[in-house]
Amino acid sequence: MYNKRVNNKFCILPWISLSIGTDGQIHPCCQVVPFENPDNIRDYQGDEYQKTPNLNRLRKQFLAGECPSECSQCFVQEDQGGVSMRMIKNNAWKEVVEEQKFDHDPLSLVEFDIRFSNVCQLSCLTCEPLFSTSWYQYEKENPISKEKKVLRSFENVESIDQFVKDHGSHLRLLTVTGGEPLLEPLALEFFHRIDNQNIELNLNTGLMLPESVLQKNLDELKKFKNIKVAISLDGIAQHAEKIRRGLDWNLFLSNLNLFKKEIGEEHLYFQITCSSLNAGSICEVLNWIHTEHRSMLIRTLLNFVHSPRKYNSQLASPSQKDEWMRSNHSLLKSKLFQNLNDDEYGHILKLLAQVSTFLQSAP
Template sequence: MIKRQGVKAIRFINKLFYKKKSLSGKGHYDSLPSEIVKFFNQTRPLGPQKYLCYAPFKMMYFAFNGEVIACCHNRKKIMGRYPEQNIDQIWNGQEYNKLRDFIMHDDLSYGCDVCKYALISRNFDGAKNSLYDRYKIKNYPQVLEFELENRCNLECIICNPIFSSSLDKEGEYQNSVYDDNFIEQIKPFLKRAKETKFYGGEPFLISKYYDIWEYLIKKNKRAKILVQTNGTVLNDKVKNILERGRFSINISFDSFEKESFEKIRKNANFEKSIENLEYFHNYCKRKNTHLGIIPTPNRENVLQLADIVRHANKLKAKVYFNTLISPFELALWNLEKDKLAEIIEKLSAENLPYKTNIENDNYRHFQDFITQLKAWENEPNKENNGKIKISFAETQNDK
């Protein structure tokens, strides 16, 4: 983590020297309104930036079935496929360059619908563009994200077979194309990486990740390692690799009430998960690394979100809210207007602290989530918006 004073200094410099590029003669580009871009730039932790998003300039995301994308929120536009193409060919390929060109013109229409919708809704926390503001642009990716398999021990009601082998009863998504040759190809990129992130499935059940972690620990100890875990897998093998590295941990945790937790996280034991959460908390504190709690707001837990924030504050963990699009029967975006209004009223009445830096960040994330609810509430023709609902779902069809 960049020290807070350093962040303030960088933000001040960026604000002082930032000058928005002219988009006159933008041609076929569908640029976001300059007012939206201006307001968003004011919220970026490192201050205003030249480009709306740096993901395609700095990051590669290796998804299931060999698909390589620029960001987990843009699964529509595939940058390339492994093993049909090697990693270097994908990074320097036509699709990456096309997406970069769109981004340079503030145009998020090339698959970036999740962040586009969040920005237009003024839910700036829901737009993840700022995650990639760090680091200078190089001729190689500095952030590598891995989603190599869907092996998972849970059957969460908010998940689907693509992301959980336990739900993938027919094994449709369980044949990973990421072989030993992939590990050899990725090594030169791992040597130069600044950040690496690991998703699943459940990362601690995916054997290929251990190969990558071993390599990072030996060859690039300075690279950040973040694991997005469900928090239920904590055995000697996991503890051993954790102790030899410096891992940041994000834990998917949807409720601090036993009944709701075990209903959402099917196959998980609440008491054991709390015990594991405490272990990860102590580990991150001892290693001086990041701990995050990632709830997925849905109809089962939406009124418990403030309680999740309070628990996170006690653990000095940051809270980040996922956006659930499907299953439709659990999603929030497609609720009737009066139901959304009721939820907004109850969440707005919550009195959350914001004295410490962590509390302030979590308070802001909570308020931005309420802003997103208000945007859904105020969609045109909300009461009879079947067409609008389907349209919105189609723009966000993979997450």
């Protein structure tokens, strides 16, 4: 039984959350190091999803005050003074953490993180075939498979119907990534079937899809009472097209404007993936956001590339890291940023501090 007074390593996610990869592998969240012997959603049904051998083991370890090796990323972040997914989720479900008597059995599934497929029209340099079908043409760079393969977590509409029947009434947070989820027909089927009034939908998109396909998705997404959309943005214009191969900057801008019109700018935010390809130009991206979509600036978030290792900015030389940070701070002090308000300036400093902390951390 969990006792919050003596166990400060506890994480609620193995009790209330599932994260499903494009290949159907089951984990409690997207931060977990993949299990050595992973479980797959296709081998289970109903509440069995939450009772796999790996999830059962994690719950036992957390109840015992242990730090599962698969959860090392959170504990490393905390040791470095950062805020981890474990801390965020324990706080988000604070009342449950403090009042619930936890044992080895899971609670109702309330958070669901799903990659419906690896279907994607982009082949970003920092990605791989597991997350993008467009990557297979670059087999020599990343020889994972000899043939193009579409991976899908749910096999068909019937399996989605069954999942919604078993868990739909309990879900409160739905996170959908990819691939490009707006290109996956099964994602649209899921959106159509789920309760769009009592669920918060968090969606990630690269915005590279035909307007007709985007409009069909927007018609469904508009029905959600609570929605947040992360727009992937790693560079501006030609720099963006270089990092995110297959991206058309003009189409990106057109689709972004359509999203703003249909969903509302207040529901959108940019997410920058920091790598050795753009670590020195983070402020260039932030300046563009400030100029073109100012209200979205303070909602902009960062994440960081760990693999492929050649794009892991932590592996750069000390002099290169210093040059990246000088470049960012130099632009921040220039005339381009003169009319920032206190909140905007503070947010940019916070993002740059995250970059600096990541660069100085061990890979």
